[in-house]
Amino acid sequence: MKLAELEEHMQQTIEATQRSFNTIRTGRANASILDRVMVDYYGSPTPLKSLANISVPDSSSITIQPFDPGSMTTIEKAIMMSDLGLTPNNDGSTIRLNIPQLTSDRRKELVKVASKIAEEGKVALRNIRREAVDEVRKQEKNSDISEDESRDQQDTIQQITDKFVKKIDELLSTKEKDITTV
Known part of the structure; x- marks a missing residue:
């Protein structure tokens, strides 16, 4: 594995970790919290964002306008079944999600979830490092x-890994600050 390949794999891991962080609710409306919501659309699980137009009109609500009005109830059910803890309001043509302010207990839970996601990212980086060292x-x-030469290359691989682990730590501290800021 060349060093450029190694860095590319690690960068992809950083991006995946960032996407996972974006799905964590922070008390402000953010359309990316719906990225993990899968809707059972005609028997097959489909991402919500491919079934509806999702917009954020203000900092405390998200509106979902389905392309197919017949899918309203399945979209509502998928949102309620997700781990977001949001209750959809249906007005016939649009689904509204009101994002409540987070309680301090919920903020602590979300910080733990963010830490877990960061740790998964670090494990992925270490697995990439192990493959390269092997x-x-x-x-x-x-x-x-x-x-x-082997020892020099292993040291370089470790330095690259440390650099990317530091990036994940920075992403985590930014996300923790987002979550804990009222």
């Missing part, structure tokens, strides 16, 4: 590279 060791074992 490849370097295999090259050394096959006498493709010297022991010193």
Whole structure:
């Protein structure tokens, strides 16, 4: 695995972690909290964002306008079944979600969820590092590279990993600040 490939894989992990962070509610309306909501649309699970137009008219509400008015009830059911803790209001053509202010207990729970997501990201980075180090060791074992080159490459891989772990820590602290800010 080349170093550019290694960095690309790790960057993809950072982006995936960021997307996961975006699905955590922070007390302000954000359309990306609905990214994980899957609707049972004619027997197949479909992402909500491909079935409806989602908009954020103000900081405390989200509006969902289905492309197919017949899917209103299934969309409502999917939102209620999700772990968002939101109750949809249906006015016949649009579904409204009011985003309540978070309680201090809920904020603490969300910080724990964010920490768990960050830890999953770090584990993914460490798995990428392990694969790269194993490849370097295999090259050394096959006498493709010297022991010193192997050690240098492993050190470089570790430095790259540390850089990306630090990025995840920065994302986590930003998200924690978002969650705890009232």
